[in-house]
Amino acid sequence: MKYDFEFFDHPLARGKSDSIKWRQYSEDIIPLWIADMDFRACEEITDALVRRAREGCYGYAADSESAIQAMIDYHREHYEIEIAPEWVLPQPGVVTSLNLFCKLLHELRPAASDVFIGEPMYHHFMSAAELQRIRERKIDLQMQGAPLPPLETLDPKGAGGWMFCNPANPLGYTWRENELRDVLTFCHTNNLLLASDEIHGGLVLDAPHAYKPMLSVTQTDAERASVLSFIAPSKTWNVPGLGCAFAIVPDPELRHRFHRSYDQIVPCVNLFGWVGAEAAYRYGEPWRLGVLAYLRRNRDLMEQTAAQWRLPLCRLEATYLAFMDCTELLPYLNNETPAAFFLRHGVAVHDGDIFGKPGWVRINLATQTALLKQAFERMGNAIAALPR
Numbered sequence: 055m056k057y058d059f060e061f062f063d064h065p066l067a068r069g070k071s072d073s074i075k076w077r078q079y080s081e082d083i084i085p086l087w088i089a090d091m092d093f094r095a096c097e098e099i100t101d102a103l104v105r106r107a108r109e110g111c112y113g114y115a116a117d118s119e120s121a122i123q124a125m126i127d128y129h130r131e132h133y134e135i136e137i138a139p140e141w142v143l144p145q146p147g148v149v150t151s152l153n154l155f156c157k158l159l160h161e162l163r164p165a166a167s168d169v170f171i172g173e174p175m176y177h178h179f180m181s182a183a184e185l186q187r188i189r190e191r192k193i194d195l196q197m198q199g200a201p202l203p204p205l206e207t208l209d210p211k212g213a214g215g216w217m218f219c220n221p222a223n224p225l226g227y228t229w230r231e232n233e234l235r236d237v238l239t240f241c242h243t244n245n246l247l248l249a250s251d252e253i254h255g256g257l258v259l260d261a262p263h264a265y266k267p268m269l270s271v272t273q274t275d276a277e278r279a280s281v282l283s284f285i286a287p288s289k290t291w292n293v294p295g296l297g298c299a300f301a302i303v304p305d306p307e308l309r310h311r312f313h314r315s316y317d318q319i320v321p322c323v324n325l326f327g328w329v330g331a332e333a334a335y336r337y338g339e340p341w342r343l344g345v346l347a348y349l350r351r352n353r354d355l356m357e358q359t360a361a362q363w364r365l366p367l368c369r370l371e372a373t374y375l376a377f378m379d380c381t382e383l384l385p386y387l388n389n390e391t392p393a394a395f396f397l398r399h400g401v402a403v404h405d406g407d408i409f410g411k412p413g414w415v416r417i418n419l420a421t422q423t424a425l426l427k428q429a430f431e432r433m434g435n436a437i438a439a440l441p442r
């Protein structure tokens with residue numbers, strides 16, 4: 055199968071399937087909100103799922119050693135990191151792991167459980183802290199250039215952890231090795247547990263193998279002992295509906311505590327999750343490289359369009375989620391948010407408010423270029439009609 059522009063240009067009949075993205079709004083709305091792609095899946099994944107479905111056996115699935123090995127091999131080959139099989143705790147999703155991390159902080163560090171979160175940030179970081187009853191320590195991220203403030207300005211007193219997003223959603227930023235080292239050193243020095251959500255690792259647009267796992271910058275067992283990494287094939291190969299992710303926890307005691315906190319509460323990965331993950335890691339590289347090329351084209355279109363609209367955009371180095379500053383439109387919107395304004399004109403985008411940036415919008419670019427152009431035309435006409 056050739057994963058070229060023609061392949062990704064082919065629309066899916068998503069409206070007819072049980073898709074959150076396509077069912078949330080009426081049919082006349084173009085949905086560019088939740089992080090889910092509109093592309094046909096990698097054929098190698100579909101073939102593996104169909105083969106397994108045809109076996110006609112849907113009993114309890116054992117954790118798949120071969121899928122775990124495929125994930126380990128993929129990370130060694132592309133990101134030069136050696137993950138030991140015993141470090142791996144299968145998870146049904148990364149949001150589950152984020153919540154479990156906060157729950158663990160609450161249990162392990164009752165007197166000092168605050169968690170650092172750089173904002174703007176994927177909203178389930180903040181909701182996990184809130185749901186698990188720990189306090190967020192907000193770090194204001196810069197929207198252009200290096201996002202973090204000097205770390206010596208952060209006060210670690212009363213804090214027990216940091217939830218980090220590598221690469222960052224919604225900033226679209228690919229962290230440099232020295233920045234990862236700085237965060238790691240800050241956490242290690244101040245005895246903070248560091249959870250690194252790396253679900254977007256496979257989606258670095260310009261340099262497909264430039265993502266650096268947080269664990270790859272650790273140098274000692276002691277540094278590794280403070281890190282939990284959450285990875286998944288779900289964003290990269292667009293298989294979030296299959297529900298397969300991994301918490302990588304090198305420290306045996308921490309791993310034991312983490313596992314005990316959810317054992318018999320959180321369900322195992324289902325058998326199709328295993329099959330999809332293994333096929334993605336073993337055979338999905340051509341599809342991934344193809345989708346990155348397509349996303350680069352959509353990003354270029356987004357950049358040209360935002361420049362025409364005279365609205366600032368974060369530089370999208372990774373992910374397919376563009377983050378655009380619409381605060382300049384606010385005086386003309388009669389108290390409507392930019393997201394509500396665009397929805398009224400036929401395009402659903404995510405409101406930046408939920409990520410900690412009111413007045414901004416997050417736009418999902420992972421759709422057919424033709425549909426994206428149609429959405430941009432609607433948004434552009436709406437902007438042009440404002441008395442700016």
Ligand SMILES: Cc1ncc(COP(=O)(O)O)c(C=O)c1O
Nearest residue numbers: 089147148149150176223253294
């Ligand atoms: C940074 C980040 N983490 C986690 C998730 C969701 O993970 P899951 O579907 O595995 O719970 C997303 C989805 O967009 C995300 O952007």
